[in-house]
Amino acid sequence: MHRILSDKKRLVCAMLLPLLGSSCLSFAGDHAAHVHGYADLTLAMENNALHLQLTAPAESLAGFEHRAATEAEIAHLAHIKQRLSSPGNIIRFHGTSCLLNDTEINTGALEPSEKETSPRQPQQTPAEHAEITVSYRFHCQSPEELTAVSLELFRQFAALEKIHAVWISSSRQGSGLLTPSKRTINLR
Numbered sequence: 001m002h003r004i005l006s007d008k009k010r011l012v013c014a015m016l017l018p019l020l021g022s023s024c025l026s027f028a029g030d031h032a033a034h035v036h037g038y039a040d041l042t043l044a045m046e047n048n049a050l051h052l053q054l055t056a057p058a059e060s061l062a063g064f065e066h067r068a069a070t071e072a073e074i075a076h077l078a079h080i081k082q083r084l085s086s087p088g089n090i091i092r093f094h095g096t097s098c099l100l101n102d103t104e105i106n107t108g109a110l111e112p113s114e115k116e117t118s119p120r121q122p123q124q125t126p127a128e129h130a131e132i133t134v135s136y137r138f139h140c141q142s143p144e145e146l147t148a149v150s151l152e153l154f155r156q157f158a159a160l161e162k163i164h165a166v167w168i169s170s171s172r173q174g175s176g177l178l179t180p181s182k183r184t185i186n187l188r
């Protein structure tokens, strides 16, 4: 029986479906659960387009998993988004150059609440976990010359200990666990 896919997995599946076809279900089932200090990364290459998706517990990137409420938290969240929107902070390409076309950063669960009109109610619900997802779309000049990628994320986010990476192109695929001392994925 197939595992029920979370929204996150559906998203990755939808993105990779043209490449993976029916193997998408088993592939998506490999994804790690929400573990602080960890992140999931998917690299999908199709012709000149390289699609990179990062999913991480908010704790791994921002250091908290609730709506930013204090001025310091709101400023920190803005800073995190700024860091995530600069590709040099995320990934480095070896063998060819790839230019960032599009970025989508989703920090919805951490965004401050709308200004409250009624008197503030005491927080009744227990804190829930939250995730940050980021998608990048790159255009690579000569994708066939791309030999490896290095993840610069570890330098930017000290709480990040491990990244489970999956990469796939029309001709090859692989996966691996990356750490601050093992930041490079060899694609050959």
Ligand SMILES: [Zn+2]
Binding pocket: 034, 036, 057, 058, 059, 065, 128, 129, 130
């Ligand atoms: Zn959490």
